[in-house]
Amino acid sequence: MSHKKANLFTYDHPTCHNFSANAHEALLDKNLQTQLSRITREGFQQKRFDAIHRLDEGEFDLLRDRAQEIKTDALANLDVYLERFEQNVTAAGGKVHWAASANDAREIILKICQDANAKTVTKGKSMVSEEIGLNQYLEQNGMRPVETDLGEYILQLRDEPPSHIIAPAFHLAKSEVEDVFRRHHGDLDPARDISQPAQLLNEARQVLRGDFISADVGITGANMLVAETGTALIVTNEGNGDLTQSLPPVHIALSSIEKIVPTLEDASTLLRVLARSATGQDVTVYTTFFTGPARPADLDGPKEFHLVLLDNGRSKTLGSEFSEALRCIRCGACMNHCPVFGSVGGHAYGWVYPGPIGSVLTPLMVGIDEAHTLPDASTLCGRCQAVCPVRIPLPELLRRHRVKSFTAGKAGWLTRVGLRLWSFVASRPKLYHAIASFKVRAWKIISGKRGYISYVPFIGGWTNTRDMPSPQGKTFMDLWKQKNK
Amino acid sequence: MSLNKNMRSTIFKNISAALDAQGSKAAREQHASARINARVRGPIPNRGQKTGAALVDEFISEVIRVNGEIINLKSVAEIPAAVMTAAGQNAPHIRIAPHPILNAANWPAGPAEINSGPADPDDDVGVSIAEMGVGETGTLVLLSGPGSPVTINFLPDVHIVVLFSEDIVPTYEDAWDRIRKDNSGVSVMPRTVNWITGPSRTADIEQSILLGAHGPRRLVILLIDGKKTHTPD
Structure with missing residues (x-):
């Protein structure tokens, strides 16, 4: 029984x-808006700010410079570092599998699970x-994948994708969590009180214990x-990742080449910026290095790795x-x-990675035909770049996507005609000046004594909720x- | 698996196509080897540069900040009594790591049942020995091995960790240096190096922070004054 909204994406249906x-x-979803408001007020933004200010003045920026340098160097020498990594994993008794596509990765993982007779x-x-849509694939092939991170577990029960890369279920109210637990934990006392987050956590902890112990394979990132x-x-806080990788006889770690x-030492520097940028912790509760x-x-x-x-x-x-x-370390600060x-949360972006970094990655992964809307879903205000721990120039990358999708003919007719008209006028200074001075005079007259205009054609979406301040009646050129007379 | 080989070569071909324009693979190999051998440290925050008593104080205050508990002990002889006190009345199953220090300790005959070895689901309390502590963030460093089964760190409700004050180092990089030195300069890692900073927690429901998620609900550090000594078996 699925209770998810009909329009939610899956990995293969963005x-x-x-x-x-x-x-x-x-925007009309009141509950979502309540959860979103927590991000700024007492949530991630404030916590990141506090964490940075527990360091001495300027230290965080030095760490970010170094973090950027480390990732740039890693990418500039990617093949040789990957080869070195593979050699060392093999020397330690593990096996590295290379997956060109999402489907390749799914098949490799299924094969390992089947070889282990996993249920x-x-x-x-x-x-x-x-x-890569791993859960669906494992289910289709007779396995029972169990998400153990609290947020992911809640979403698995609701049959919903994450709405944030580090806080996957942040969009839900506790009453919605209670709801789904009551539906799925049918053998527990219906009269129990699970109205509070701590009670919900306890219930999930009890329910998942059995799965941790009986699992045949553990998969982590x-x-x-x-x-x-x-x-x-x-890096984790709950301890579920460690139970997942230390109890079953087989551990599969799934990651990507970048x-x-x-x-x-380089990992340590990146860890100093990762948790501070993400949850505002100096370091997460558990950082586990496994070889x-x-x-x-x-x-x-595990006997096998x-x-x-x-x-x-x-x-x-x-x-x-x-x-x-590719420098991205998935902290979530940009979102x-x-x-x-x-304003809209993660699901609206329509695929796995939301927010500014998602709007850059998604067109590369699902194609510009599907995702050309995302680079437009930004004001290019630049806050994402300002907080990025590895200084990814996100607004510039979004702009490059816009150029590409415009060239590929993805823009609507209004945008095309508008831009052509604007470039015609803008490349003719006299015409531009004539139109500009007509416009500012006309707007001044229309707005009269009020000093603002409450409706402007073509930008109704903007003036519906705001007034357009009227110009002073003269252009800068005038x-x-x-002044120079 | 030939499929694996094909995919590997496709991926590496794409990567070379992107990187070869900037220089040869031989040059990249030389650069990567030099960088790995140099192991240059990044910027170390001032709070990761304390020494002596200030370092121990910093470690303690950072542990308390993340909801860990500290009990100061004078010697290893005090470990059993401190474990019993920290475990409390409702802990019938105590699991100790099979480490020489814990094996040699004088454990009481009851009422709690005390077993040595990896953790099992019935254990209420786990006791292990930390390799090091890191002052910068109040982080414990535990290395998996025959004397330190990793499941003890995560399965029981209460995790009690013995740490010697002289094993507190200022910063993560100092911990790596010591792990390498213990392996005669070569970077051979144990299966896991666990950094543990406070008891487990989650903020997955309405962003409110709750302690005690899937890992231990309490983290108690028995901080022993001095140097780690391995009592003979």
């Missing part, structure tokens, strides 16, 4: 093309697994891959004008500070000429 309608619906597969939170030692790492860093399977003398830990490395277009992006997007994301 709804980016519907951004306008999605956004409209999100129950526990999962730590992994955005790459969302990118990896936030970084360290070439020096063949080590991968995950997550590589050269050394443990290969259990050693012969170890008393626990597989690392699946996904490309899915990234190696092509490397040589493109969008290569800087937490984006006025558009803050004033300039007057």
